[in-house]
Amino acid sequence: MKNILVLIDNSINSHHLALSAMNVALKIEANITLAHAAKKNSTEEAQQEFGVENLNEREGLDAIAYEVDIAVKKTGSLIKIYCLMYNGSVIDLLAEKTNDGEVYLVIIGSHQSGEWEKVMFKTQMQDILENIGCPLLVIPKQFIVKDIHQTIFAVDLSIGYKKALRYVVAFSAPFGADVLVNHISKLGFPEKPSEEDLYNEVNLNLDPNLPSVAFHSIRSTNVKTALLETIEMGKVDLLCLVHKNYNFLSGLFHRSVSKQLADNASVPIMVLQESL
Structure with a gap:
């Protein structure tokens, strides 16, 4: 079965991304992995602080996965929902997970509305395109993919x-x-x-x-x-x-x-x- 990787940051838009991924997966018959990437910390103290934050992020990721899984089961579909907490950057995650032919599609959301976020999104997008090993689907903010005509x-x-x-x-x-x-x-x-x-x-x-x-x-x-x-x-x-x-x-x-x-x-x- 195909696999879809969805990059989740636990923002409000993450729910829209997860629902978009579900609607796509139901059509093309693909399993879904909801992934959250957190940058690595260099010092032991920073790593301890990271662990606490990481726990909260994991809880948010699990909550989104649970909601999607319930919605999928209501359709009678057999597709599976998985979670991945990745200790590293988004670029590291994509370079490691998408270049072996196992991932059919990556789904990400576009930037938030602030000017700084816009700059970061454009910079990160170029890095993503240089490291990703499969097609990328960019979903507009607060947009849910339903039907494609x-x-x-x-x-x-x-x-x-x-x-x-x-x-x-x-x-x-x-x-x-x-x-x-x-x-x-x-x-x-x-x-x-x-x-x-x-x-x-x-x-x-x-x-x-x-x-x-x-x-x-x-x-x-x-x-x-x-x-x-x-x-x-x-x-x-x-x-x-x-x-x-x-x-x-x-x-x-x-x-x-x-x-x-x-x-x-x-x-x-x-x-x-x-x-x-």
Whole structure:
């Protein structure tokens, strides 16, 4: 069975993350691990203080897990809920737990509303993308994933995208969601190959047992703005992007538009590695 890892910090938003994970897990039939990472302390005295704080954090984690487990049992599902207290940083946790193929998806929440938290989130996001070994789903603050009707897979077709697309199609299928591939290019789609040829290319390597995907090329001099406009039009429930160092997505998380997408997006964003 698949495994979903959810990063919990025992904030109010943690309940929304846990419920989102439950709704996703019920659809794709996956077990859930609710994980809380606490930074290591260097001195024995600090470690003793950490132990007391750690106990309170564990109680909060267990309480969330208990609520989710009760909700799951009411559905009759056999998926399991686990807890993980990790003595280390979030980055350490992801590097250790997500690079062996055992974790199907990691779910995290976006930042809190303060300016300092926004800066920290952007910095941590880049570190996460460099260390995570599986797709990442970023849930907006106080958002609960329920149904997914439309998935947009935005990608520059010049990079490796086929494995990531297969993942997105397989993930979206249990929701009955339509998948639309948006070819992102400042120049728009080229005359050759034609848009029809690109559509055929996109669908060529997909599982024939799953629905085919639609194809659209974003014709805009500012691709980032076009993506934001797509989200704002309310025609997407999940936006999927492929991460590659120094490419379009890397720029998203370093420039002002990254703040709009990662910090203020009104829909969940899934980030997938090119090497998936």
